[in-house]
């Protein structure tokens with residue numbers, strides 16, 4: 356009786372249930388169209404929150420900005436689950452990862468470790484962001500390549516160049532200089548990234564089309580996954596071994612309780628090499644693989660879309676250049692300049708509004724399909740009204756932990772590109788995001804540009820004014836207090852360190 360009453364109570368606390376068929380529930384309602392369209396259709400009838408059932412499993416669908424904000428920001432852990440299917444379980448060794456694991460203590464400790472790395476590094480470098488230090492070092496390479504293309508009036512794909520640099524920047528942050536300077540390892544990291552991208556694209560197709568069993572019968576998806584897992588194991592083992600050797604060399608024996616951090620992998624290793632390890636080796640491998648993927652592609656695609664919009668709207672490009680010239684004296688734009696660059700920030704925001712990057716968590720669509728950054732400008736200042744709030748990075752407990760890293764890097768890329776070069780589109784392109792392709796995220800079709808260099812000839816020497824990657828200092832910290840601080844996190848603590 357108690358169980359029945361509890362069940363009755365739980366049922367009455369749920370939003371209205373969409374009537375479905377016995378055993379199948381609403382499976383066929385969802386299969387009529389891609390899942391986001393089916394849910395939109397149900398939402399027109401059932402309102403801002405409703406419950407669906409698929410094979411006996413109840414799911415709550417939130418269908419308005421207000422209900423999403425309320426639920427994801429106020430209630431957190433209960434709503435921080437993820438959809439799953441066979442391919443995900445195989446790819447993540449039964450959810451031993453960060454992106455698809457259940458929101459439990461292990462998951463929280465992983466996220467805490469991630470935030471801790473960035474906040475401690477920032478403290479160590481006197482609030483200077485680690486992403487800026489690494490970006491500035493790489494900018495010389497980007498600049499020289501773009502300058503050469505511009506001087507020779509060459510036609511080229513900007514995306515390839517940004518991808519090349521971003522994979523290097525992320526590898527320095529995740530694995531350290533030694534790995535990022537090794538061409539063979541870099542080649543394998545990029546290979547793993549593109550393989551993961553293919554697997555994730557297959558996964559999204561399966562999830563979006565409500566075909567959870569599809570990958571069981573799709574041998575090409577399974578063989579792609581097996582190849583990716585094989586490379587992941589071999590590559591990450593190699594990187595971990597290299598980092599372990601490096602860590603041993605950098606710890607003086609008299610201070611064996613000290614751990615030295617230069618990159619995220621050092622932190623992961625220190626949590627692995629405990630008497631009672633906090634994570635398993637498989638977990639660390641999976642998380643690092645996810646961070647390679649998450650840390651490269653979202654940023655590259657946003658920068659690539661941004662430059663496309665600048666080419667389609669040459670007037671906006673000219674206005675952003677005018678703002679950058681007025682507010683930043685030197686050729687190199689830094690994070691400290693960000694707060695003065697209102698139109699640049701508005702334009703990044705507008706790009707994220709248009710290009711719904713990652714269909715994970717909150718499905719989004721836009722009905723206003725042209726790039727007009729002024730919608731986020733109020734009295735000449737960048738500002739986002741409550742009703743204009745975006746969910747490009749999700750919201751609540753499960754929101755993207757890399758948001759600050761991503762926003763900083765996107766800003767550094769786009770502001771420095773526009774400040775130093777003028778871009779012109781060579782191919783015919785449509786700015787409507789409906790013409791974009793859904794791979795592992797939404798991205799424009801390939802396009803080529805031509806550019807003119809605007810920077811003063813001494814740009815490369817100006818780059819030297821900012822700290823260099825070689826200046827990244829090692830953070831030496833006491834192992835027990837460090838581990839304690841990660842263990843102390845509770846499931847209900849706020850997740851707002853970024």
Ligand code: HEM
Pocket residue numbers: 453454455466645646649650651653654657712713715716717746747748749750752753754755756757758760761
């Ligand atoms: C423009 C760039 C990026 C976009 C648009 C983006 C967007 C997202 C979104 C929408 C989610 C799911 C949130 C939810 O379910 O509510 C997510 C999760 C995640 N992102 Fe990002 N992201 C970006 C860059 C990054 C970067 C640079 C990193 C790491 C360095 C990162 C790491 C992650 C991780 C680890 C998760 C899973 C979090 C969890 O499940 O606990 N992302 N991201």
